[in-house]
Amino acid sequence: MAEFQGCQLPEDLYYDLDYVWARPGDDGTFTLGVTDPAQTMSGRLQKVRIKKPGTHLEAGRHVATLESGKWAGGVPVPFAGEVVARNDTLLEDPHLINVDPYGDAWIARIRPDSISTVLERLHGGSEAQEELRSWIRRYDVQCMRCAD
């Protein structure tokens, strides 16, 4: 897995080049979560709210809000679609996002309104890797692994 300033940046994911990663599923849905540098910038998360399944969101709207002692913010969806699942585990254990942001701490699965527009705001490959490195430099982020 690619790494920059201690931040893990999996090459097999798509990114909005800000907070969010996206993983396409076989059923036409996309699983979303927040990146390692984004969870680092957030600090130890203490509260998570995630929209309920069935909620429709326009591109750019927040599917979740995250709060730590030092930070609060939203997790935007990169494309319009319907929430088909959310990770209820995070509601009880928000800190899991700090521990396993690309795995068990996925946030929601979204079915896009139009599959043809999904990639308008998502990027992959070397372009995404370079942009994410710029993001990390811009916000002066140094990632450290949380073990618990």
Place this chain on the structure above:
Amino acid sequence: MESPIAAVLQQDHARLDRLLESAAEAVRAGRWKEAAVLLERFRHGIVDGHMDVEEKILFPAFERWETDVEHSLTALLKKGHQDLRVFFQEMAETIGASDMEEFLDLLGTVQTILRQHDAKEEAELYPFLADALPDGGGHGRRPAG
């Protein structure tokens, strides 16, 4: 000693906090039309006034003075503004839908963001504006709204 520009901006934070709280009070009382008007007054004041002055005048002046490139502090503050604009739109929609529970959830998050954002500006940005602005901020624009 606190500079005049820093004092004006801090007072504007307090004024905007009061405006947002007045919109929240109207929501809690179920006065939805009044809440919509008050939230829009708050949104106009913070987005078209306070943030506009910061993004067009103050952040660039600070960046020129500090490093001559985009600074991690102003990058973070600008990102906070972007997030807040989306939250304000979502709050307005919950008022349109008379959804008190959703509004109050969003309000809690937005007030947390504003508290942290404002504290960062007041501690790390405003104290340096008198040096960063060409006229010491004495003749700068006052935030509108």
